[in-house]
Amino acid sequence: MTKEEQSTGPFESDDEITWCPGCGNFAILKAIKTALLELKKRPEEILMVSGIGQAAKLPHYIRANVFNGLHGRALPPAVAAKIVNPELTVIVHSGDGDTYGEGGNHFIHNIRRNVDIAHFVHDNQIYALTKGQASPTTALGQVTGIQTKGNLDQPLNPLMLALAAGASFVARGFTGRPEHLINLMKEAISHPGYALIDILQPCVSFNKVNTHSWYADRVYELPEEYDTGNLSRALESAMEWGEKIPVGIFYRVEKPTFSDRLSWLTDRPPLVDRVWEPRDAEKFMKELE
Amino acid sequence: MDFNILVGGAAGQGVDTVAKVLEFIIKKQGFEVFSHKDYMSRVRGGHNFHQIRFADRPIYSHRETLDVILALDATTVGVHSSRLLAQSVLVCEESYRTEISEGKALWLPLKEKAVEAGSKLTEGTVAAGAVLRLFDFDFAKVWPVLHSLFKAKIFEVNRRALEIGYTLVEPQFKLEFPDSQPRIMVTGSQAIGLGALAAGVSFYSGYPMTPSTGIMTYLASKMEEAGIVVEQAEDEIAAINMAIGASYAGARAMTATSGGGFCLMVEGLGLAAMTETPLVIAEIQRPGPVTGFPTRTEQADLSFVLTASQGEFPRMVTALRDPEDAFYQTVRAFNLADKFQIPVILLGDQYLGDYYQTIPPFDFSGLTIERALAGEEVWKQAEHYQRYKLTEDGISPRLVPGRCGTQVVIVDSDEHTEDGHITEAADVRIAMTKKRLQRLEHLKEEVQEPWAFGQTDPEILLLAWGSVAGPVREAIELLEEDYSIGALIFGDIYPLPTKLLTAMKPNVKRLINVEQNATGQLALLIRQEALIACTHSILRYDGRPMSGQYISNRVREVISE
Numbered sequence: 066m067t068k069e070e071q072s073t074g075p076f077e078s079d080d081e082i083t084w085c086p087g088c089g090n091f092a093i094l095k096a097i098k099t100a101l102l103e104l105k106k107r108p109e110e111i112l113m114v115s116g117i118g119q120a121a122k123l124p125h126y127i128r129a130n131v132f133n134g135l136h137g138r139a140l141p142p143a144v145a146a147k148i149v150n151p152e153l154t155v156i157v158h159s160g161d162g163d164t165y166g167e168g169g170n171h172f173i174h175n176i177r178r179n180v181d182i183a184h185f186v187h188d189n190q191i192y193a194l195t196k197g198q199a200s201p202t203t204a205l206g207q208v209t210g211i212q213t214k215g216n217l218d219q220p221l222n223p224l225m226l227a228l229a230a231g232a233s234f235v236a237r238g239f240t241g242r243p244e245h246l247i248n249l250m251k252e253a254i255s256h257p258g259y260a261l262i263d264i265l266q267p268c269v270s271f272n273k274v275n276t277h278s279w280y281a282d283r284v285y286e287l288p289e290e291y292d293t294g295n296l297s298r299a300l301e302s303a304m305e306w307g308e309k310i311p312v313g314i315f316y317r318v319e320k321p322t323f324s325d326r327l328s329w330l331t332d333r334p335p336l337v338d339r340v341w342e343p344r345d346a347e348k349f350m351k352e353l354e
Numbered sequence: 355m356d357f358n359i360l361v362g363g364a365a366g367q368g369v370d371t372v373a374k375v376l377e378f379i380i381k382k383q384g385f386e387v388f389s390h391k392d393y394m395s396r397v398r399g400g401h402n403f404h405q406i407r408f409a410d411r412p413i414y415s416h417r418e419t420l421d422v423i424l425a426l427d428a429t430t431v432g433v434h435s436s437r438l439l440a441q442s443v444l445v446c447e448e449s450y451r452t453e454i455s456e457g458k459a460l461w462l463p464l465k466e467k468a469v470e471a472g473s474k475l476t477e478g479t480v481a482a483g484a485v486l487r488l489f490d491f492d493f494a495k496v497w498p499v500l501h502s503l504f505k506a507k508i509f510e511v512n513r514r515a516l517e518i519g520y521t522l523v524e525p526q527f528k529l530e531f532p533d534s535q536p537r538i539m540v541t542g543s544q545a546i547g548l549g550a551l552a553a554g555v556s557f558y559s560g561y562p563m564t565p566s567t568g569i570m571t572y573l574a575s576k577m578e579e580a581g582i583v584v585e586q587a588e589d590e591i592a593a594i595n596m597a598i599g600a601s602y603a604g605a606r607a608m609t610a611t612s613g614g615g616f617c618l619m620v621e622g623l624g625l626a627a628m629t630e631t632p633l634v635i636a637e638i639q640r641p642g643p644v645t646g647f648p649t650r651t652e653q654a655d656l657s658f659v660l661t662a663s664q665g666e667f668p669r670m671v672t673a674l675r676d677p678e679d680a681f682y683q684t685v686r687a688f689n690l691a692d693k694f695q696i697p698v699i700l701l702g703d704q705y706l707g708d709y710y711q712t713i714p715p716f717d718f719s720g721l722t723i724e725r726a727l728a729g730e731e732v733w734k735q736a737e738h739y740q741r742y743k744l745t746e747d748g749i750s751p752r753l754v755p756g757r758c759g760t761q762v763v764i765v766d767s768d769e770h771t772e773d774g775h776i777t778e779a780a781d782v783r784i785a786m787t788k789k790r791l792q793r794l795e796h797l798k799e800e801v802q803e804p805w806a807f808g809q810t811d812p813e814i815l816l817l818a819w820g821s822v823a824g825p826v827r828e829a830i831e832l833l834e835e836d837y838s839i840g841a842l843i844f845g846d847i848y849p850l851p852t853k854l855l856t857a858m859k860p861n862v863k864r865l866i867n868v869e870q871n872a873t874g875q876l877a878l879l880i881r882q883e884a885l886i887a888c889t890h891s892i893l894r895y896d897g898r899p900m901s902g903q904y905i906s907n908r909v910r911e912v913i914s915e
Contacts, residue, residue: 080775109760114599117767125775130755131764132602133776134595135625141559141592142599146755148583149557149603153756174588329578336556336583337604337757343685343721346551349576350715353538353548 089266120187137167197271234260287313362403363426373404384534414824476515483519543568549684594622650897673820748792808840828902
């Protein structure tokens with residue numbers, strides 16, 4: 066895709082896109098730009114955070130504040146920035162390896178923290194930037210350049226993991242259903258608390274199993290009457306993977322966010338605007354006398 | 355007047371509480387106190403002790419010889435009684451009666467008297483009462499101090515226990531009360547925490563690791579009143595990455611850990627450097643590698659922190675010399691991190707972190723918070739803001755996201771353009787590397803020369819860094835009558851200030867590095883940075899801190915070689 070084909074508007078970046086032609090990331094980029102436009106957000110209100118990988122390059126291709134940090138470590142700086150400045154809309158874009166492999170610990174514990182951020186995982190079930198090794202979501206037995214006898218490790222189910230860890234918003238999207246994905250993104254961004262969308266996405270260069278048509282043949286949308294407030298039902302739906310793969314919002318409930326729990330900061334300005342002089346700390350010396 | 359009391363027992367016996375009672379009571383009477391804690395990595399059993407030294411003049415170190423031992427178990431008697439002098443006194447429960455080689459033993463019915471006071475748990479308080487009587491402290495003045503140390507529920511029983519203990523013995527020592535100066539009693543950990551609060555820290559993320567946890571505990575205790583966030587991260591990797599994210603977003607942010615945790619933080623250290631995000635990291639050393647001696651002291655991480663992370667970038671490393679230094683250097687670290695947009699590492703150790711020392715109250719009037727953020731003139735410009743704009747001094751104007759009009763702030767761990775976008779261009783790589791390193795040259799103008807003790811133009815010069823400062827200072831006091839001797843104690847250690855050392859070098863015949871490690875890491879750095887080689891080394895690496903007496907003895911050995 067050339068620069069001219071990118072969506073225009075305030076979110077257009079002048080950085081050159083380095084993804085492979087036909088990459089599922091283009092659809093995700095277009096979807097996030099559209100979602101932000103439709104939510105009437107401004108670039109300066111947005112903080113895009115990522116780790117390392119093909120997905121993690123996305124923040125460069127949209128005009129916004131960007132923190133492109135370390136492999137696996139997108140979530141810690143993202144939640145900290147949100148805690149410091151709750152007015153920022155913080156969105157994390159990272160891949161399946163970045164999020165579920167290298168960053169697995171942060172994934173689990175930031176669900177517990179429930180900071181108000183949206184987390185969009187570009188899940189192509191493969192390591193792409195390093196040219197095609199198994200990721201935590203690659204199928205058992207799939208052959209790669211390193212897994213020459215087939216992947217020896219069974220894939221993890223990110224939705225079940227997120228649900229088990231207590232996530233308040235868990236969804237799955239597919240790059241082949243852009244309108245559906247845009248809506249999911251808008252819901253995730255608007256959700257108070259941590260919101261996960263695992264986005265199924267083909268890797269045209271390195272995953273010859275989970276292709277666009279492989280997904281397209283299997284994906285179906287959760288029906289309208291689906292109850293998003295039922296955790297048991299959500300776990301059951303999250304278990305469905307194979308001939309049929311559901312997409313949509315699996316689970317959504319409102320829980321107190323991390324900021325809600327900071328009761329002592331309720332009547333204070335955001336930390337970024339904190340007014341403080343050294344002398345303000347002098348009172349703490351009294352107890353040392 | 356200079357007394358040294360050892361309080362020892364097993365973990366769980368209340369050694370900490372008894373030591374605290376004595377420390378605070380003695381401090382409140384106007385004495386200078388230096389109280390050092392030696393503890394094992396276990397919650398029950400083992401052998402823990404405090405050495406509470408007090409005097410009518412400033413003191414800077416623990417010492418080896420003991421005037422009083424308060425033993426809560428037989429182990430304490432066995433391990434420490436050889437350190438008693440002829441006029442010293444041992445206070446111990448009578449059922450542990452044994453022979454001691456020096457000093458006078460007072461075998462007291464502590465267990466029985468504790469029950470009499472109302473709780474067998476007050477055995478230590480009974481003994482503390484006896485010790486206070488040995489020094490003839492005025493009981494009417496000492497017991498009110500207990501109010502601040504015991505909750506209401508157990509106050510009365512402890513007051514009774516202290517009073518009963520007081521009646522068990524007769525005075526043995528004569529106190530000389532000093533002209534009382536205003537004093538605070540503080541540990542290095544508290545001083546670092548209070549320094550961070552004074553500097554305006556508003557976000558602290560950390561993972562508990564002895565001996566650094568005291569900093570986090572202190573800050574957490576002030577979280578509500580100061581209106582800050584102290585968050586326990588899932589691991590040290592998260593801790594440093596959270597602190598960097600908070601700093602990027604505009605908060606003054608900090609993390610602390612010990613060597614093992616710092617190992618996990620190293621990639622994050624590089625991230626702070628590459629993204630040019632200000633960050634203060636306190637590394638409170640313990641003996642390594644890996645788990646090592648969890649609760650003991652060492653200075654063996656210097657070489658590691660100097661070069662931690664791949665790649666080349668400027669960093670500042672400041673070793674903390676005592677609690678007073680720790681406070682002021684912590685405040686300064688935040689300002690330097692902001693000014694140069696670099697990581698600043700504060701190096702402490704278990705000794706510094708845990709000992710209590712009486713010092714003059716901190717002077718807040720001269721402290722400033724210098725954020726060095728760019729103003730409106732930068733964010734109101736028509737063109738897009740460039741986070742890594744090439745400038746004459748290598749310092750790019752820094753803005754905070756969401757607080758700079760319609761501009762956006764783009765930072766990247768990849769090599770990046772002035773805009774903050776990923777690049778692989780050779781010329782940009784060279785320009786950005788130069789830009790990052792250029793700040794080191796300006797940083798060199800900020801470094802402070804080492805503290806100098808003893809003679810200014812000596813024949814024997816001791817070189818030390820960090821928490822060895824106090825012990826070296828006392829060693830110089832013990833040695834300067836007999837020798838032409840002085841000492842330089844480095845605080846700022848990277849970039850290394852070399853002016854004073856270079857000026858003193860010509861007259862020096864013996865140059866001795868005194869370090870709490872096995873390889874002489876300061877000597878290595880000095881050889882590298884100043885082309886000066888030490889002639890002798892005094893190294894200790896058994897996890898136990900060096901006292902002034904210890905260093906003095908070792909110096910005499912070196913000289914007599």
